[in-house]
Amino acid sequence: MQREEKAWAEIKVGIAYEGWEPLAEARGGYALVRKRIYVHAVEHLSFWEGASLAWSHHWDLSRIRQIILGGDGAGWIQKGTAHFAASIWRLDGFHLARACRRAVGRDSGRLLFQAIRGGGWAEAAQLWQEAPKRKKPRARRAQRWVESYLLQRQGADWRIERGEESVTLRGLGGMEGNNAHFIAQRMKGKGRSWSLRGAWHMAKVRELVQNRAFHTWYRTPNPPPASPEEHMLKSTRRKPRDTASWLRVQVPILHSADSQQDWVRNLRRHINGYLLN
Secondary structure (H helix, E strand, O other): OOOOOOOOOOOEEEEEOOEEEEOOOOOOOEEEEOOEEEEEOOOOOOHHHHHHHHHOOOOOHHHOOOEEEEEOOOHHHHHHHHOOOOEEEEEOHHHHHHHHHHHHOHHHHHHHHHHHHOOOHHHHHHHHHHOOOOOOHHHHHHHHHHHHHHHHOOOOOHHHHOOOOOOOOOOOOOHHHHHHHHHHHHHOHHHOOOOHHHHHHHHHHHHHHHOOOHHHOOOOOOOOOOOHHHHHHHHHOOOOOOOOHHHOOOOHHHHOOOOOOHHHHHHHHHHHHHHHO
16 A cells, blocks of 8 residues: 555455356467456445446346356355355365465465366375375365365366356356456556555456456546537437336346345346246
C-alpha cells in the first residue's frame, strides 16, 4: 500500500464458466465457455455476496443443477457452497501437488499426489507412511496440511468422486495462473504500490476489460452541434410512446445476494409460473 495506515490489502478473484469447448487450432486444447471474471475489492460486502450478485445478471443461479466450486484450502472459499444450491467444493490441484512435493520431496510427492487425485486412499495412506518426511519449517507446514486432507479423504478429482464418465468434462485447473494474469502482474509486479482507493478502482477496471464490458462505462465524445435544419427536424418529430411500461414490474430480491434462499426461489416460481416447471 501507499500512503495508507496498513501495509497491504487483499483483492480476491473468482471465475465462473459453463463448461469447455475444444479449440480447432490447438490439438488437445480447450477454451472455457462464457467465462466471467469477478474481482472483489470492497470490505462492506462478503466475496460470495458480491460474486453471486454479479453472476446473477448472466445466469439464473437457482436453476443450475450442478456447481463445482474449486479453490485452495482457505475457509472463505469453502463457504461458497452455502450461497449456491447443488454446489460442492473441491480442492485445487495446484496447491495439493505443491504441498505433496514440499512435504515428502519431488518423486514421492508426485506419486502421493496422483494417488490422492485418483481417489486411491489406501495407496495414498501407504505412500504417506513410507515416504521420508522433510524437517524444514515449510515442509512441516505442508505435512500437516496434507495429513489433514488424507484424514478427511479430500482432494480427489471431482469427476471421480461423482462418477462422471463423460470425456467432455474437464478438471477445474488451477487458479494461480488466472490470478497472476488478471491481477497480480498488474498490481504487484515491478514494485508497484497503491492507495487503497486506486487499487480497488484498478481491480474493477481489470474486471471490465477481461469481461469485455469496459465500453458500457466510458463516455463517448460529445457529438458536433446540429445544424439549424437538423434542429428543426428533430423538434418537429413526434417521440414514440411506451404503452407497455405500466405492465413491467421489477422484483429486486430475485437478483440480490439472497436469491438462493428457498422463499425467494418459491417466489420466482409463482411469478414465472409454468416457465420454471
